[in-house]
Amino acid sequence: MSIVTNKELLTRAKAGHYAVPAFNTNNLEYTQAILRAADELNSPVIIEAAKSEIDYMDGHVFVAMVKAMTEKLSIPVGIHLDHGPSYEEVIRCINYGFKSVMYDGSSFPLEKNIAVTKEVVAAAHAAGISVEGEIGVIGQAADSPEGKKNDMIGLADPAECERYVKESGVDCFAAAIGNAHGIYTRKPELRFDLLAEIEKRTGVPLVLHGGTGIPEDDLRKAITMGVSKINFSTVMRKGCIETLVETLNKNPGDWDLMKMLNPSWNKMKEIAKQHIVMCMSDHKV
Numbered sequence: 702m703s704i705v706t707n708k709e710l711l712t713r714a715k716a717g718h719y720a721v722p723a724f725n726t727n728n729l730e731y732t733q734a735i736l737r738a739a740d741e742l743n744s745p746v747i748i749e750a751a752k753s754e755i756d757y758m759d760g761h762v763f764v765a766m767v768k769a770m771t772e773k774l775s776i777p778v779g780i781h782l783d784h785g786p787s788y789e790e791v792i793r794c795i796n797y798g799f800k801s802v803m804y805d806g807s808s809f810p811l812e813k814n815i816a817v818t819k820e821v822v823a824a825a826h827a828a829g830i831s832v833e834g835e836i837g838v839i840g841q842a843a844d845s846p847e848g849k850k851n852d853m854i855g856l857a858d859p860a861e862c863e864r865y866v867k868e869s870g871v872d873c874f875a876a877a878i879g880n881a882h883g884i885y886t887r888k889p890e891l892r893f894d895l896l897a898e899i900e901k902r903t904g905v906p907l908v909l910h911g912g913t914g915i916p917e918d919d920l921r922k923a924i925t926m927g928v929s930k931i932n933f934s935t936v937m938r939k940g941c942i943e944t945l946v947e948t949l950n951k952n953p954g955d956w957d958l959m960k961m962l963n964p965s966w967n968k969m970k971e972i973a974k975q976h977i978v979m980c981m982s983d984h985k986v
């Protein structure tokens with residue numbers, strides 16, 4: 702179908718009680734795997750890239766590639782900047798043709814986060830692009846010391862979320878509720894009490910980062926409570942590299958690059974399909 706804003710995708714998802722899966726990407730076949738999975742399951746999907754991934758691919762090439770790949774598909778697709786670190790980076794991506802941007806000012810004090818998010822919202826909305834923000838610090842699970850509860854994140858405060866949404870005008874935001882990026886070193890415990898309070902106070906679609914490794918039941922519960930976009934990255938890269946190692950070990954001295962890489966892309970497509978089903982976004986187009 703076409704490239705659409707995350708606002709459009711998430712509004713529909715919230716009303717339909719599912720979440721739109723958002724997969725990071727960093728090359729052509731990775732993107733193809735995601736789009737083929739979504740197309741086969743008739744699911745809306747968000748293709749996203751963080752600054753390092755955009756620099757790796759070149760932003761112009763990335764946007765042109767996703768647009769070309771979606772031309773003949775009948776599913777709606779988002780092109781989103783993940784964890785935009787600054788106003789300048791957001792503007793750069795708007796100029797590349799992204800349809801949605803995230804500004805992550807969560808490491809700043811609330812006042813500064815609100816002030817910059819507000820500027821980002823003004824620029825993005827003027828260009829017809831939606832904005833995702835972040836409150837609380839969603840850290841790296843792999844870096845967390847073991848044993849302490851919630852040691853890997855700074856949990857979002859519902860009152861701060863309410864103020865942030867009201868004053869900045871963001872279309873959706875990621876709140877730290879016990880989730881983290883990377884591989885969880887122990888079972889993540891999502892704070893559903895916080896999630897309920899945040900949803901009640903803000904009313905906008907919520908985004909869950911660090912989807913890799915969150916049990917399916919918890920993901921589904923979060924969706925019924927207002928989570929409308931879930932980010933997956935590590936699980937895809939892990940599947941790709943593990944499969945690549947396996948293929949190389951099985952075929953020493955074989956320099957057929959496509960033959961060596963294809964099992965990895967097929968694995969990624971399979972993983973993407975599993976996560977689309979977890980998000981309950983299959984057959985929603």
Ligand SMILES: [Zn+2]
Nearest residue numbers: 882910911932
């Ligand atoms: Zn994230």
